[in-house]
Amino acid sequence: MSSYLIAGRTPLEGEVRISGAKNSALKIMAAALMVPGKVTLTRVPRITDVTLMAEVLTRLGAHVESDGDRLTIDASGELSDETPYDLVTRMRASIQVLGPLLARLGRARVAMPGGDAIGSRPIDLHLGGLERMGAKFTSEHGFVEGVADRLHGTRVLLDFPSVGATENLLMAAVTAEGTTSIENAAREPEIQDLAVFLNRCGAKVAGAGTPSITIVGVPELHPGSHEIIPDRIEAGTYAIGAAATRGDVTLTDMRPDHVELLQLKLEESGAEVTRGDDELRVAMSGRPRPLDLVTLPYPGFATDLQPLMMVLLGQAEGSSILTENVFEARFLFVDELNRMGCQIRVEGHHAVIRGIEHLSGAPVRAPDIRAGAALVIGGLCAQGETEVFDIEHIARGYEDFDAKLAGLGAALTVRQ
Numbered sequence: 001m002s003s004y005l006i007a008g009r010t011p012l013e014g015e016v017r018i019s020g021a022k023n024s025a026l027k028i029m030a031a032a033l034m035v036p037g038k039v040t041l042t043r044v045p046r047i048t049d050v051t052l053m054a055e056v057l058t059r060l061g062a063h064v065e066s067d068g069d070r071l072t073i074d075a076s077g078e079l080s081d082e083t084p085y086d087l088v089t090r091m092r093a094s095i096q097v098l099g100p101l102l103a104r105l106g107r108a109r110v111a112m113p114g115g116d117a118i119g120s121r122p123i124d125l126h127l128g129g130l131e132r133m134g135a136k137f138t139s140e141h142g143f144v145e146g147v148a149d150r151l152h153g154t155r156v157l158l159d160f161p162s163v164g165a166t167e168n169l170l171m172a173a174v175t176a177e178g179t180t181s182i183e184n185a186a187r188e189p190e191i192q193d194l195a196v197f198l199n200r201c202g203a204k205v206a207g208a209g210t211p212s213i214t215i216v217g218v219p220e221l222h223p224g225s226h227e228i229i230p231d232r233i234e235a236g237t238y239a240i241g242a243a244a245t246r247g248d249v250t251l252t253d254m255r256p257d258h259v260e261l262l263q264l265k266l267e268e269s270g271a272e273v274t275r276g277d278d279e280l281r282v283a284m285s286g287r288p289r290p291l292d293l294v295t296l297p298y299p300g301f302a303t304d305l306q307p308l309m310m311v312l313l314g315q316a317e318g319s320s321i322l323t324e325n326v327f328e329a330r331f332l333f334v335d336e337l338n339r340m341g342c343q344i345r346v347e348g349h350h351a352v353i354r355g356i357e358h359l360s361g362a363p364v365r366a367p368d369i370r371a372g373a374a375l376v377i378g379g380l381c382a383q384g385e386t387e388v389f390d391i392e393h394i395a396r397g398y399e400d401f402d403a404k405l406a407g408l409g410a411a412l413t414v415r416q
């Protein structure tokens with residue numbers, strides 16, 4: 001595992017172009033399994049999770065080629081129904097091949113997912129919804145095995161607007177017999193992007209981005225191409241990074257409407273936020289003001305940005321309360337921030353953050369993608385030097401993270 005050595009007290013300043021969205025690219029790649037022909041995707045982020053998903057698709061029998069940010073996937077040949085254990089346990093998003101495989105082959109065998117160390121992440125909502133559409137599941141030896149002669153349309157009411165379950169059901173319903181409606185569906189922009197892609201390939205999906213999605217089944221999809229939307233979590237990372245380091249950063253080629261609540265929260269904390277059509281400028285001069293924050297499914301405040309907000313609020317002039325409602329174990333990295341001098345106390349799914357004037361550089365370990373990015377931003381804010389270990393987690397989700405930060409004036413070196 002490698003590490004970043006970071007010189008502290010460096011404000012981020014300048015312009016950064018936002019890459020394509022990881023959480024959109026991974027699902028659209030899985031959806032390409034349903035297309036018996038060539039799919040071309042552009043603005044695909046060059047990150048490890050995309051490489052892993054490409055490997056999953058290849059092992060299933062698809063032909064995948066990449067050229068810069070362009071990816072072509074051809075799943076017209078014979079496909080296997082088994083998703084390998086070694087890949088699924090390294091990336092939870094590989095569970096998203098379940099719906100497409102069931103739809104295309106009528107059977108699927110997928111290892112139980114792994115992924116980030118951010119808490120127990122069951123797939124009961126995925127399986128329950130697919131069962132309502134006619135699939136039968138058994139679970140043995142760490143694998144879930146599903147069969148379905150032909151999936152049929154139905155009404156699925158989700159207990160919770162799970163992103164992954166909404167996407168799996170949406171994909172499975174596209175070629176099911178009849179009409180499916182998903183109620184209490186997740187509303188994330190990545191789900192809308194998936195629906196736009198599927199519709200380009202001949203699907204009939206309406207209502208994606210609202211809590212009620214309707215899918216009229218079609219017999220088959222046809223080849224298509226699609227540009228992935230900008231990554232709102234990457235955008236949020238640099239926006240919060242600008243505020244936390246008391247810098248001035250303009251995010252370009254992004255979607256300000258996908259990070260509206262973040263803009264409000266940054267303003268509430270004292271940052272100056274200027275919004276353009278596809279740009280956002282965030283500048284901060286003094287210490288942040290404390291605030292209370294609650295993570296919720298979209299359009300609520302993104303749980304993925306919670307660790308970064310912890311770094312900002314850790315330096316506020318006063319105390320903040322942060323409530324985590326999506327992933328119970330997302331506070332695990334708080335111990336690392338406290339190693340950097342932060343005063344954060346966790347009680348259940350609440351964190352009480354008593355702001356301090358300066359973080360202090362320390363050796364810390366990145367436990368997952370977003371907490372890893374947050375620790376790097378913390379290092380840029382801190383007095384002295386910080387070493388963030390296990391940075392491979394960060395490369396799973398951020399394209400050119402160190403190069404983009406260096407472009408904004410950060411002094412960080414990679415140690416192998």
Ligand code: UD1
Pocket residue numbers: 023026092093120121122123124125126127160161162163164165186297303304326327328
């Ligand atoms: C996706 C994102 C992740 C983000 C999360 C919430 C990807 C690859 N990952 O993860 O970055 O943090 O959305 O915005 O897109 N749950 C169940 N049963 C299920 C499914 C989920 O109980 O069958 C629970 C989970 O344990 C969790 C909550 O629902 O507590 C949210 O999970 P979900 O929305 O499904 O997130 P993911 O799709 O895994």
